[in-house]
Amino acid sequence: MRFCLLGSILIDDGAGERPITAARQRALAAALLLRANRVVEWDEAARLVWEGEPPEGARATLHGYVSRLRRALGPSAAERIQTRDCGYLAVVRAGELDLDEFEQLRTRGKSAAREERWEESRRDLAQALALWRGTPLLDVTCLAGREDVVRQWTEIRLQTLEARLAADLELGLHQVVLAELTGLAREHPLRERFTGQLMLALYRCDRQAEALAVYRDAWKTLVEEIGVEPGALLKDLNQRILDRDPALAPSQGRPSVQVPAVRTPPPPAQLPPVTADFSGRGPQTAALLEFLEPAGPAEASRLAAVTGPGGIGKTTLAVHVAHRLSRFFPDGQLFAELAGAGPEPVAPQEIQGRFLRALGFPPEAIPADDEERTALYRSALAGRRVLVVLDNASSCSAIRDLLPGTGPAAVIVTSRAALSDAAVGRAVNLDLLSAATARLFFEQLIGAARAGAEPGSVEEVVEACGGLPLALRIAGARLAARPHWSVRSLADLLTDARGRLGELSVGELSVRACFQVGYDGLRGPGLPWSDRADHYFRLLGLVDLPTISGQAAAALFDVPPAWAHGLLERFTDARLLESPGCDRYGFHDLTRLFARELGLVQESPAERTAALGRLFSWYLASAEAAALALRPDIAPVVPRPEEGRARGGAEPAVPADRAAALAWFESERANLVAAALQAHELGMWDLAWRIPEAMRTFFIVRRHWADWIRTYGTGIDAARECGDLLGEARMHDGLGVAYFDVHRFAESAEVTQTAVAVYRAAGRRDLEALAASNLTGALGRLGRYPEGMAAARAALEIQLADGQLNAAATTWGNLGMLQFFSGDAAAAIESYLVALDLSRRTGNRYAEVAVLSNLGEAYTAVGRHxxxxxxxxxxxxxxxxxxxxxxxxxxxxxxxxxxxxxxxxxxxxxxxxxxxxxxxxxxxxxxxxxxxxxxxxxxx
Structure with a gap:
């Protein structure tokens, strides 16, 4: 376990950082950790969290905060927050809290200094300072006494830094620390020890005049700002430098940390070349420039993050902005590819070594110890105006040791992961290019004349690239390298989705290779499913759904829902999935093609069929449960055989009431339609008609006619393929209702008459009567009143004889509607009143609402307004x-x-x-x- 307060609050349970998103929960966690291993009483905790007088009911609210905090931290960390009779206790063991570790290292380093064990002192103090990630409690904004704690620990840090620099100077590292001391003296002009250390370092570098100039500037600052002269120690040092006191020279016989003189190469300029065709990221460019352009002397380094999926143009934007900013960073621009999206990211210490060598440090001067190297790296950047670009980072932790500690340096980091660390001052997330921007970008690549000659083909190519800048760049590069090709020829190659990824490749650029990097990094230790994450990703690629939830994915993967959610989050973190909403995940079109390619090649036909069968069965079972919540008064007409309900690791969604059922149907409508159509495409005939049938009541309530007509149309074919007469009749019957709504009356009458005949062949008198009742509306609108009357009376005869009063209520209403169409409003009112009575007696609220509405129309016709x-x-x-x-x-x-x-x-x-x-x-x-x-x- 790691508990860290020296920066933003950080809790790591060994499986990764556990973010705390709520401000008061962060304050509570900080309060308990600052008082680790002792009970914080209720009242004290409340005063700390509410910064004074707590509100009424604070104790109950604190209980809620603690519960949510435990959930956020996960089981390992949660058990460390214990409830006692009078308050709370944070259990922290030795070496787990950065404050304790800092104090232990600091004490040890000071002790070594007193005994002139300078190497040990420098090592321990550098390790202590390396624990600092920024201002203590950086993201804790509502903790009483926070400012005092920050001031106290900041002062202790500065004292520790002074002690470490003293050890550096004793060891003869004056050239190494000179840049760091320059920055520190500028940032803290009133701290005379930094000034003295800078003077001594300059003197030992044979820069006596500059050392004396530092003293003169310090004297002026102290006199003008606070009205006092420098202290005796600084005055004495100035005089000794004037006298060239031999005792100021570094002692001889340096230990192993002694380094040769640092050479002074030209400032590093490592930025890759900027692309001439950069476009489409104006607002993002402006935001980064505004944040990173120095407005004056920088008190703290700035970190900006550019995030987004592979191929979205993160590196292009970062390099473009870095070139625009280079004039503000005359001490150099450093660039490193961290390979964070792949299975083998580059270690931060390796990058530190590269950067230190670029800044002029010879290899033998770079410590092998990780913490010492980090300390030297930060010392080298302190006081320098250097711009660091870290490309393709895997996480915040991967770049932590590459960030400057202080001073005017700035950092731009790109990552597929969402970098949520509080140290990120400005985050820019790149999305797909809009259709207009994508077209403009593509036109720039191939030339306006060529694009203008074939506008339709350009649209097709742009659409096939899905707004992904990498895909557009590759398509443009292919055409640019083939001046005799038409745009139409490339559009034709990209039309076939199965070969599209293969066509989106030119030279070393490849959309497939870009996705492969994220895919190769999916497997990882620590969770039960991680060794098969790539298998689950391939299964997901087989699915045609627009989005998927954790529960649905659990059915597809045949794992518990918690595992499925973790998998989807991992895919999203790798930027192979997008998350448009809470518990909603979906593919970009090209990423879906990549995943499907892998699934079709690497998963057996049996595995593919089983997985999709589980998913579609889960959707069917969930839709049936939601339909029952919508119409609890009606038993399902076609109950699903239990043996067909395989759902893997997920139980179906069961809405609590009618409102929840409607909300579920609306949220899953596109997925249900896609599932029915894909089931039809794959020959899963039973599922292909049963899913639309389960949506019947929802369609009747919400009237999504395009989906209704499409799914019921394919449902007819599916029911015929599997020889299910009842299914075929239900599909005809439902399609007839949809056709009636959209005024396709002749088609409505035709398919409903087919439904009547098939119900009769299947021996279902009850449903035959219901279909005959539905037929009356279309016949009436076609003016075929005698046929309509006959159909209504035939339906009523069956329903009343069989005691189907619920269905009879609907038929009486339909009869009344037919009578109204024929011009007999008085007769229609009589039929409507019978229907109203029956619907209320049987609880048929859907029939009741229709009859009430139609009565309003009929009463108006007879003047009863x-x-x-x-x-x-x-x-x-x-x-x-x-x-x-x-x-x-x-x-x-x-x-x-x-x-x-x-x-x-x-x-x-x-x-x-x-x-x-x-x-x-x-x-x-x-x-x-x-x-x-x-x-x-x-x-x-």
Whole structure:
């Protein structure tokens, strides 16, 4: 375990850092760690967390903070926060808290200095200082007494730094520490010891005049700012330098840390060349320049991060910005590729060695010890205006030892991972290029004349590249190298998704190779599933869903949901997945092609079929559970055989109520549709029609007609393929309802008549009657009233004989609608009232809302406007409860007519406008009709 307060608060349980996102939870953790291994009483904890007088109920709130803090920290760290009778106790063992370790090393280093064991003193003090990651409690903003703690420990750090520099000077390392002392003396002009150490280092480097100039500047600063002269020790040192006191020279017989004189090479200029065709990142460039351009003497180094998936242009942007900034960093620009996205990232100590050599340190002057090397690296950067670009970092911890400790240096780091460390002052996350920007970028690559000659082909190439800058660059490079190719020829090559990745390759650039780097780094120690992470990624690539949740992935992978969520997070951290929302994960188009290629090659047909079967079965079972929550009054018509319910490691989603069921259906609608269509494509016929059937009630409530018609259309084919008569009838029946809604009345009548015939062949009188009832609406709209009446009465005969009063309520309503269409509003009202009575007696709220709305229309037709308005308002209340916007729009239109007939023109127009808005959003054909009605009323 590691507990760190010297910087942003950091808790590492051995499996990685555990972020604490809530401010008061960070404050509570800091308060307990500052008082480690002693009980912090309730009242004291409350005063610390609320910075004074705590609010009422603070103790209960503290309990909640502790519970959430434990969850955030994971089981290993959570057990270290213990509840006692009177408060809380943070259990910290020896060597686990950076404050304790710092104090132990500091004490040991000072003791060694007193005994003139300078090598040991320097080593221990450097190790102590290396523990500092920035200002103590950097991200703890609401802790009482924080400022005092920060001041105390900052002062102790400066004293430790002075002691380490004294050891450096005793060991003859005056040339090594000169740059660091220059920066420190500038940052802390009132600390006379830094000034004296700088004077001594300059003198020992044979720069006596500069050493005396430092004294004169210090004297002026002290006199002008605080009205005192330098102290006796500084005055004495100045005089001894004037006298060239031999005792100031470094002693002879240096130990092993003695280094040769540092050469003075030209400042390093390691930035890669900037690309001439850089474009499309204007706002991001501006944000980085604004943050990194020095506005004056820098008190602290600045760190900016550029993050995003592979191929998105992180390095290009970082290098472009670094070149723009180079004039502000005359002491050099350092660049390193860390290979953090792959399985073998470069060690920070290796990078430190490269940078130190570039800054002029000979190899023999660079310590082998990691902590000493880090201390020397930070000393070398202190006081220098150096820009460091760290490309392709794996995490915050991978760059921690490469960050300057203090001074005017600046760092730009790129990473596929989201760098959440508080030390990052400005984070820029790159997304895919917009269609317009991608086209402009591609046109720059191939030339405006060539692009203008084939605009349609350019659009196809840009679309195939999916807004990924690397893909666009490769496509452009291929055309640039082949001046006789047409853009059409490349567009044709990219049309076939199966070969697209192979075509997006030129020279050393390859989209597939870019993705391969992240894929190769998926496996890792520490979690039960990590040794098969690549296998699960390949399975995910086989799926056509737009997004996937942790529960659905658990079914696909056949693992517990917690494992599945961890896998999805790992894929996201590797930037092989995107996370558009909480517990939502999806592929970029090209990444999906990469994963699918791997899955089709490396996973056996049996494994692929089993995995997709588990996933689609999970969606079916979840949709059935949600449908039951929507209509608890109706048993499923086609219950799924239990032997077909294999779901792997995940139980189906079971919404608690109607509202939750609607929300689940809406969130998973695109996935359910995609699952049904992919099941059809793969020949999983049973699943291909059962998933749409499970969505029937949802479709009726929310009227997503395009999805409804498409899935039921393929469902007919699937049910026929597996020889399921009942399934075939259900698909025809449901498709007929959808066709009716969109005013395709002839098609509605045709498929519903087929449903009646197939139900009859399957021996399902109850469903035959229900389909005959549904048929009446289409027949009525086609003017085939006698046929419609006959169908309605035949349905009622069966339903009433079999005691199906719930279904009979719907049929009486349909009969009334047919009578209204035929011009007999009085007869329609009589039928509607029977339907209303039956629907209320049987609890059929969906029939009830339709009948109430239709009664409003019928009462208006016979001049009973008050009754019409009353019934419409009752229907609107039910529409809200059931979540049916389509029903609300129908009812609002009926209500508007009633208001208009009573002379309430304002209320009528308001109702029509709302109805028109709903119809337009749904894409319903009634939208034009209502807009026309509104125009008619405006002229009255």
């Amino acid at each position: 008050v009754a019409a308005i009353e019934h419409c308002h009752q229907a609107l209340i039910l529409c809200a409860e059931l979540g049916t916007d389509h029903g609300r729009a129908i009812t609002l239109a009926h209500l508007a007519e009633a208001y208009w007939q009573t002379g309430s023109a304002g209320q009528a127009r308001e109702a029509w406008q709302e109805a028109a808005g709903i119809y337009e959003r749904l894409g319903a054909p009634e939208a034009a009709e209502i807009q026309g009605r509104l125009r008619q009323t405006e002229s009255v």
